[in-house]
Amino acid sequence: MTMNMKKYLSLLFIVPAVWSCTFAQDAAQKKFAGEITEELAKKHLTILASPEFEGRGTGQEGGRKTVDYVAKQFEEFGLIKPVNGSYFQPVSLVKSVYAVKDFSIAGQTFTYGKDFYVQGENTLQEYNVDEIVFIGYGIQDEKYNDLKDIDVTGKVVVFINEGEPKDASGNSIITGTDKDSEWTRSRLKRLQELMKKNPKLIIATSSQVATGLPRISARLSSGRYGLKKENTPKENNATPMVIATENMVDQILKAKKTTLADVKKGIAESKKPNSFVIKSKLKANMGNNQEDLHDPNVLGLLEGSDLKEEIVVIGGHWDHDGILPDGTIFPGADDNGTGTVAVIDLARAFSAAKKAGNGPRRSILFIAYAAEEKGLLGSNFYVENPIYPLENTVACINVDMIGRIDDKHLEGNHNYVHVIGTNKLSSELNPLVEKANKDYVGLELDGMYNDPNDPMRLYYRSDHYNFAKKGIPALFFFSGLHPHYHTPEDTVEKIDFPMMVKREHLIFHTAWDMVNRDNKLVVDIPDDGGVR
Known part of the structure; x- marks a missing residue:
């Protein structure tokens, strides 16, 4: 028998063996894919999405039931x-919930989740001041400056967090055209510049707050979550920002016998800022509560x-x-x-x-x-x-x-x-x-x-x-x-x-x-x- 004939015969044995192995693997794949069925998928999902599992929330009882359920399946499979x-x-998680225990101005109590919400990282602390500084649109520009010659360090400030002053023709006082300035185009610019002045507390308002609050109020107690970090400072005195409805700010402006609409109209007519001090006592107790999960x-x-x-x-x-x-x-x-x-x-x-x-x-x-x-x-x-x-x-x-x-x-x-x-x-x-x-x-x-x-x-x-x-x-x-x-x-x-x-x-x-x-x-x- 020639060498070529021997090679040919050996290939005749090898090819069927390879084909047989491939066929067996293919058959195994199909067989065990068949273990995944509609019946079992529906059974598991009906349980996991049931009212008993309460939406499988982080830090909640439904979440604890969920992990036990998954672990039980893993154990059954060996x-x-x-x-x-x-x-x-x-x-290692940290849940931060912003809590407002008290918030009143001039003896009038305002309700967290109804009149305002808070964006803040500060730890729970008290605020007790005798005056509030209204700073118009909170804009600090060479052509228009609501904070010119005003020191807001350590003060409570209130400002309109949308738009900018316009003249009777609808042109921006800052740009001189119908195009808004960067103070309006940037969502954060006026807040970032204001924070550099180190106010104690900021109250911001816009026309969208009243319509947005009902949508988010139920979630305010849900808090924010993050991975726990080592050596996190125990105290945080960062300036909180109260996002208030226009109605709430109008109540604050009552002490000056004016309203937001009047202030905006006056600025538009004069083309000049209208910032002023309001002699009203503000008392608040609010801040972040943290919980390890x-x-x-x-x-x-x-x-x-x-x-x-x-x-x-x-x-x-x-x-x-x-x-x-x-x-x-x-x-x-x-x-x-x-x-x-x-x-x-x-x-x-x-x-x-x-x-x-x-x-x-x-x-x-x-x-x-x-x-x-x-x-x-x-x-x-x-x-x-x-x-x-x-x-x-x-x-x-x-x-x-x-x-x-x-x-x-x-x-x-x-x-x-x-x-x-x-x-x-x-x-x-x-x-x-x-x-x-x-x-x-x-x-x-x-x-x-x-x-x-x-x-x-x-x-x-x-x-x-x-x-x-x-x-x-x-x-x-x-x-x-x-x-x-x-x-x-x-x-x-x-x-x-x-x-x-x-x-x-x-x-x-x-x-x-x-x-x-x-x-x-x-x-x-x-x-x-x-x-x-």
Whole structure:
């Protein structure tokens, strides 16, 4: 037998073996993708978006129930507890709520959330003064200066925080034309310049305050959230700004027997500032109250085989807007109940594959992130405090809202998904997703949000981006925005479960490639640093 004949015969044995292996892998993918079903997705989401879970709010009872629920699923699937024998990675959060215990002027009490709200960082303190300085539009310009020869250091000041003085023809006194000056075009300029004068307290008014207050008043007690920082100063005496209705300021001006309308008219007629001192006693007790919170990320590890030191992260945030003091619940069925369910479903499918002898080569770290709605805080905390070295984390998949049909597709093709990040960091991401879709699913892959000129900039606005900032290739699966986004109407009956599950199947096949390919994804596209 010739050497060529031997080679030919050996190829006859090798080719069927390779084909058989490929066929077996293909069959396994299809089989275990089938573990992700509409029935199970609906079961989990109906629970997580139920009134019992109260919108899964950060620092709320509904949030505590949510993390327990996710951890219970991870335990049932047999995932490893990677955080010192626990599924929970407590995220060090600080909740700041601005509290107003008292606010009165000339003996008249004004109500926080009805007459005014406050933008401030100061710690709780008392204010007790005998006079208030009215400074017109608060503009300090060479051609028009409301603060000329006025010292407001340590004083309470009131000003009109919109527009600028105009003459009878409607021309700006500052520009001399019908074009507004930078004092109006810039939202912050007059406040920034005023702060340099070191007033004790600022009261600002505009025509929009009265209409905007009802919309935000219920949320004032919800507070702001951030990651806790070491060595944060205990005292903060920064100047607070009271955003007051025009009616409230008119009540203040009563002591001078005038109104905002009269003041504006006088300035327009004289083309000169009209600033003055009001002899009225102001008493207030207000400031930030801070509370430490430790809402956890929920982590479960499915260990890989020959490449188990390399990690692929599959995650989505579990939190939403919770319940307001008035009892209003934001169920967050789509945002991000669907993403949380997807993490559970994918963990179940990959765990079933491993139990059947088709486990991943790379390890998969499933994460349900805390406090995404508060500023991507849970994922930020993880990448700064990783349980597994980031240099071993080779890819990240983020699932955030995959259960609805967005406005763009409402009258057209519903068989779609937005895949965001395919043109970032790794040139292998796009062909990987396209192949998984072509071979197994058949969705329209909408890349509109990958356009660098897209104004939404969604690539930078969900949890995957904290991984991308560390140079880790990341994909974000998303079904788009809809009219019920961040409203109490984001409910389970509006979810398109067949499409939700089809999108989960695409994520499963994409992840299967990531965890089983011979080589990890290349990183060959420079990070743009979040700049278009």
